[in-house]
Amino acid sequence: MLTVSNLRVFYGQSEIIHGLDLDLGPAEIVAVMGRNGMGKTTLMKSLIGIVPAAEGSIRVGDAEVAGLESYRRVAAGLAYVPQGRMIFPAMTVQENIETGLTVTGERAVPEQLYTLFPVLKDMRGRRGGNLSGGQQQQLAIARALASKPRVLLLDEPTEGIQPSIIKDMAKTLCRIRDEIGLTILVSEQVLSFALDMADRVLVIEKGAIVHESPRQGIDEEKVSAFLSV
Numbered sequence: 707m708l709t710v711s712n713l714r715v716f717y718g719q720s721e722i723i724h725g726l727d728l729d730l731g732p733a734e735i736v737a738v739m740g741r742n743g744m745g746k747t748t749l750m751k752s753l754i755g756i757v758p759a760a761e762g763s764i765r766v767g768d769a770e771v772a773g774l775e776s777y778r779r780v781a782a783g784l785a786y787v788p789q790g791r792m793i794f795p796a797m798t799v800q801e802n803i804e805t806g807l808t809v810t811g812e813r814a815v816p817e818q819l820y821t822l823f824p825v826l827k828d829m830r831g832r833r834g835g836n837l838s839g840g841q842q843q844q845l846a847i848a849r850a851l852a853s854k855p856r857v858l859l860l861d862e863p864t865e866g867i868q869p870s871i872i873k874d875m876a877k878t879l880c881r882i883r884d885e886i887g888l889t890i891l892v893s894e895q896v897l898s899f900a901l902d903m904a905d906r907v908l909v910i911e912k913g914a915i916v917h918e919s920p921r922q923g924i925d926e927e928k929v930s931a932f933l934s935v
């Protein structure tokens with residue numbers, strides 16, 4: 707559903723992503739894990755088109771999206787939740803979600819989103835900036851889902867979120883995979899969260915995938931060692 711091959715991304719002369727390959731199936735959750743500065747955010751930004759790729763192919767289903775502007779990638783089925791969530795603090799919860807409707811042509815927020823995130827229904831008239839970190843993360847995910855994507859990109863969703871809420875978030879992502887059939891690529895540093903929801907775990911170091919394992923039978927110590935060195 708998301709196939710990336712030989713992706714190369716530079717900031718100036720520095721090569722940050724080095725010929726990276728990825729292949730995510732339908733309704734699969736893959737966690738890309740790595741320490742600070744290893745290239746997770748750059749990978750996500752290049753997939754959605756905020757940072758240009760120098761080389762490589764990015765396919766959503768059969769559609770090649772590398773080289774397209776971000777809004778065209780969204781129309782092709784990619785959705786992106788940036789690190790730090792970036793919701794619109796002065797807009798209400800409902801208005802925030804409505805900004806995601808533009809590519810579908812729908813006017814009203816689909817009820818399914820409020821079923822997935824009941825707290826957002828209760829708070830739909832509140833300003834986004836008044837929500838807690840965990841609620842803002844739900845809002846950012848709901849806004850991304852409003853474009854009816856096939857592939858969801860989530861950059862470090864647990865950052866700044868309380869541990870008790872992180873468990874709920876893992877459950878919600880599994881529901882999104884199982885009920886909507888979405889493919890999810892999530893970058894993460896929290897191993898317990900990745901193990902709670904990912905079908906497969908990849909480790910990125912200096913812009914290259916250095917380890918890969920299905921969740922079943924994963925060597926947790928080995929992955930922890932990559933994250934703590």
Ligand SMILES: Nc1ncnc2c1ncn2[C@@H]1O[C@H](COP(=O)(O)OP(=O)(O)OP(=O)(O)O)[C@@H](O)[C@H]1O
Pocket residue numbers: 717722740741742743744745746747748749789
């Ligand atoms: N705008 C930029 N210009 C130049 N170099 C950058 C820029 N943004 C990131 N980098 C460098 O690219 C490398 C990868 O950074 P990136 O933010 O992708 O890592 P990350 O794994 O997402 O880390 P974090 O968990 O801290 O977000 C780092 O060496 C970083 O210093």
